[in-house]
Amino acid sequence: MPGPFFITCAIDRKCFRASAIVAGLFFLIAFPTATVVAQQKTGRDPFLQQLEALRQQLKIPGMAVAVQRGDTVLLAEGLGYADLDRHIKVTPQTAFGVASIGKTFTSTLVMQLVEAGKLRLDDRVSQYGVYPGNPDITVRELLTHTSEGIPGTWYQYNGSRFGMLGPVLEKITGMPFYALLMERIIMPLQMTASAPPIPLDQYYDYRKTNPAVTPFFDTAFFHATRPYELDNQGHIVKGQPFSFGAFGGLVTTVADLLKYGAAIDRHQFVSAATQAEIFTANRTSTGVIxxxxxxxxxxxxxxxxxxxxxxxxxxxxxxxxxxxARELTLVVLCNTDKLSQPFPLGDGDLLMSPVGQLFYRSFIRQDVDDLFRNKERIVQASIALLNGDSAKATKLYAAYQPPRTPGNPGVPQGKRIAALVDVGVNKELSSPFRLAHATTLRVYAVGEDCAGDGSFWCDAGWIEDRSGKVLWEMKGHTGVHAGGAAKNQKVDTLITLPAGEYTLHYRSDGGHAYNNWDSLPPDDLFWGIIVMPADK
Structure with a gap:
């Protein structure tokens, strides 16, 4: 029987023809040009043992992994279950939704058009009928996640805005995005177990015009895993059908992604110069990398x-x-969001992923520095919290060795008029204070600047007068890096208030906060706001 069912396939199990494929033969077909040195019986491999431990800690039902060096597949393995109800185990042939991995495919399609002279990165997307809120936003800004706020000035990962590149590609080529993906990448590479999870009506129309796509869809969805998620009690339940677009959502296998990775290495779809441009970190308009x-x-x-x-x-x-440089490629695919969701990978730090850390220690180098060890502690604390073990998380935070950022004098000491400190997640705290006479105050606050320019803080403080009027707030202030993750920002300023009664406030969201850090914490592990006399 077919595996999971995507979009309307959840209702119609006959949406794709089931192909009878012998697993061993399929495995050989999947790796036609690579030497396979490890398949199923690699349970003693330390990397796989630790990966399996992570899978269980993260409550992921099923996982597939492959590692390739040069032309040699070092391992290709399935862990856990593709279908819990029917006790179907994951194999290297199991197909998974890969979400935003698809953005790399979109990038290739965009840059093919750039090479062909049909598109420029600095074209405004509005000229292609796409309106992301500012008519001056460019293709480059969507492609580099720099389209929010003042376009080009700061980075903020946003998958839905990236997905607006799909209509741009469709406008230029006259083809649906799914057809572009199939005919320009998937089919030329013979990624035979890969297909987009499009609605049935689109699929039926597509195979009428291009019957050659049929076996790709058949194979992908015959071998596809069911999607799962965790409910509020941490129990594994069935998930929702996958969405698809230029933002991602392709269904594929570890073997097919290795084929794709090898094609990138040999510059099959874009030139070496273009690939180098793709692989160059973007700079904002102010020069920040x-x-x-x-x-x-x-x-x-x-x-x-x-x-x-x-x-x-x-x-x-x-x-x-x-x-x-090491000819290494790693692919790990899972059927819940927990390989990524507890960890802020959109911030751009691979080493805040437990699998990224494991890959580094297993295939790059075992000797690591203090920064790496600190990241391991924070990641392990996040896993402990996922499993409801706050005591373990607290111990890991206690073992964290905060560095000292040059020029950071630390948290100010002395008499405090009001303070809200050690603020955890999902808090809305307040503290009243009274001034007998007009006073110049020092306000010291550390929080999470989610906009990068002070326009929007996820965790922030403010001061209100007795009527509830906001007299001062972190919003609108550009902070100074407080150490650790870039989003840790502090505001240290002087304000003067007349005599009266006031309330100090601080609000945090459900992410990064005191003793619930999802990234490296600030140098002093301080999270909150202090009001003190200016002369102190």
């Missing part, structure tokens, strides 16, 4: 450069890493 190139994350670390992407959506998550 972002963690993202043209559809790929770009991360140098200790002499190696990692080109990677993650995927995360309901019922699917994935990690795709390339290290060309």
């Amino acid at each position: 972002t963690p993202y190139g043209l559809g790929w994350f770009v991360q140098p670390y200790r002499g190696d450069t990692f080109y990677w992407h993650y995927g995360q959506s309901s019922g699917q998550s994935a990690l795709f890493i390339k290290v060309p």
Whole structure:
């Protein structure tokens, strides 16, 4: 029987013809040009043992993994279950939704048009009938996640805005995005177990005009996993059908993604110069280097450069890493979002992924620095919190060794008029204070700047007078880096208030906060706001 059912396939199990494929034969077909040195019986491999432990800790029902060096597939393995009800195990042939890994395919399609002279990266997308809120937003800004706020000035990962590139491609080519993906990448590469999860009516119309696509859809959905998610009690339940677009959502296998990775290495779809441009970290209009190139994350670390992407959506998550200098490619695919969801990978740090950390220690180098160890502690604390073990998380935070950012004098000491400190997630705190006379105050606050320019803080404080009028707030202030993750920002300023009664406020969201850090915390592990006399 077919595996999971995407979009309207959830209702019609006959939506794709089931192909009878012998698993062993399929495995050989899947790796036609690579030497396979490890298949199923690699349970003693330390990397796989640790990966299996992570799968269980993250409550992921099923996972597939493959690692390739040069032309040699070092391992290709299935862990756990593709279908819990029918006890169907994951194999290397199991197909998964890969969510935002698809952005790398969109990037390739965009850059093919750029090479063909049909599109320029600095074209405004409005000229193609796409309106993301500002008529001056360009293709480059959507492709590099720099289209929000004042376009080009700061990076903010946003999958839905990236997806607006789909209508641009369709306008230029006159083809649906799914057809572009199939006919320009999937079919030429013979990624025979890959297909987009499009609605049935689109599929039936498409195979009438191009019957050659039929076996790709048949194979992909015959071998596809069911999507799962965790409910509020942490129980595994069936997930929702996958969505698809230029933002991602392709259904594919680890073997097919290795084919795609190899095609990138040999510059099959774009020139070496264009691929180098794709793999170059973007700079904002002010010259700040972002963690993202043209559809790929770009991360140098200790002499190696990692080109990677993650995927995360309901019922699917994935990690795709390339290290060309070492001829290494890693693919990990899962049937819940938990490979990615507890970790802020959109911030652009591969080493905040537990699988990224495991890959680094297993295939790059075992000797790591203090920064790496700190990231391991934070990631392990996030996993502990996912499993409801706050005591373990607290111990890991206690073991964290905060560095000292040059020029950071630390949290001010002295008499406090009011303070809200050690603020955890999902808090809305307040503290009243009274001034007997007009007073110049020092306000010191650390929070999460989600906009990068101070226009929107996820965690922030403010001061109100007795009537509830806001007299001062972090919003609108451009912060200074407080150490750790870039989003940790502090505001240290002086204000003067007349005599009267006031209330100090601080609000946090459900993410990064005190003793619930999803990224590296600030140097002093301070999260909150202090009001004190200015002369102190």
